[in-house]
Amino acid sequence: MTYCVATMIDAGIVFASDSRTNAGVDNISTFRKMKTFERKGDRVLVVVNSGNLAITQATLNYLEQEIRHSTEANLMSVCSMYEVAELIGSALREVRHRDGPYLAENNVDCSANFIVGGQITGEPQRLFLIYAEGNFIEATPETPYFQIGEVKYGKPIIDRIIRADTSMNDAIKSVLVSFDSTMRSNLSVGLPIDMACYERDTLQLNHVHRFDDQNDYMQRLHKSWGDGVRQAFAQLPNFDY
């Protein structure tokens, strides 16, 4: 499985992805599921993905080749995040159209999802979720985040914390707690976690981090959250049954 989340706040966008892939529980590997595209002062794009790894890798390679071949419309040339989402959706459709029938012969699922966010000069920051069918939706102030993969365990803390005026530090913490809860309950989501924090209107990506199992901050966060939840539980009123 996979877990990816991206939360958009006034201060910027926080992206995070796990790196565990599995073809059965006896075949577990580590693959980065985050890709960044940057031209300082012009655009920052961050893409995270879930689903069939061959399909997501093929889709991203297709998009990178378009950039290298300077195709008229590519991720580094288009003028809006809407077009970026269109390009990813089209590339995904192309790859699924090409590989899908071969996978279907062996009942292999070829679905994949992408979240893409960032900012292109002249536009505000924007965040999109691209479905397996290649169509997409954009985040709005009412629901300023997207999740893909194993979404349920980590959703409650995001729901509680993320608002437009949440600080960057609180957004980072809610995303990492969300991962902590998900990894605790689903073994197929695992460290290391890749995180990218884009600060609005900077048009450059200054904060990219990787949290592995030796990471001191992640260990302190895990312990502090566990202690805090136990304390919250201990303070609950008793039921007179």
Next chain:
Amino acid sequence: MTYCVATMIDAGIVFASDSRTNAGVDNISTFRKMKTFERKGDRVLVVVNSGNLAITQATLNYLEQEIRHSTEANLMSVCSMYEVAELIGSALREVRHRDGPYLAENNVDCSANFIVGGQITGEPQRLFLIYAEGNFIEATPETPYFQIGEVKYGKPIIDRIIRADTSMNDAIKSVLVSFDSTMRSNLSVGLPIDMACYERDTLQLNHVHRFDDQNDYMQRLHKSWGDGVRQAFAQLPNFDY
């Protein structure tokens, strides 16, 4: 959807079920999903269920008719909880065998799950999960709880709290927090909640409660938990990004 949970601790077993059923979001109803069977001093059985409502109701009616017709082996006559689980599994198979093909004609899912727990004189208290296929598993000290229906949102708090030596009051609170989290994230799980608390070796059911949207305790629990989680979040160490 549905959410049911049963947790077995040294002190007894706590069962709880929501009561929302839906045939599409435009057809929501309230049905009790908990059934109790009791003969004081001899046995207490509590059954909660999820899945196709016609199938679960038919299964329970079949079992009740067996009791009324004094069939040799019925829920009130057998000598062990193992046989109780067998009877429920067999009844479920019977009903699915009878109704399943008609539902399949219209692509209606006829699956259903049951949790049954309690105690029969001469045996310790026991807890079983009955799968849609009619086979079943028993809870053990390592995993002394079962959930059916929408299980993910409410699992973390049960995992954190329930141990063999957890008190009855803490077990009740963890179950109700588990429902609170689930109802917050999944609209198809809803109040009222039915709860039954069986105290080990009493062979009678003294504590059956219903929590509706006017319930003062449930409102206090909801507020206290929300405040506690926010406090736990506020105490997390900052990340220096």
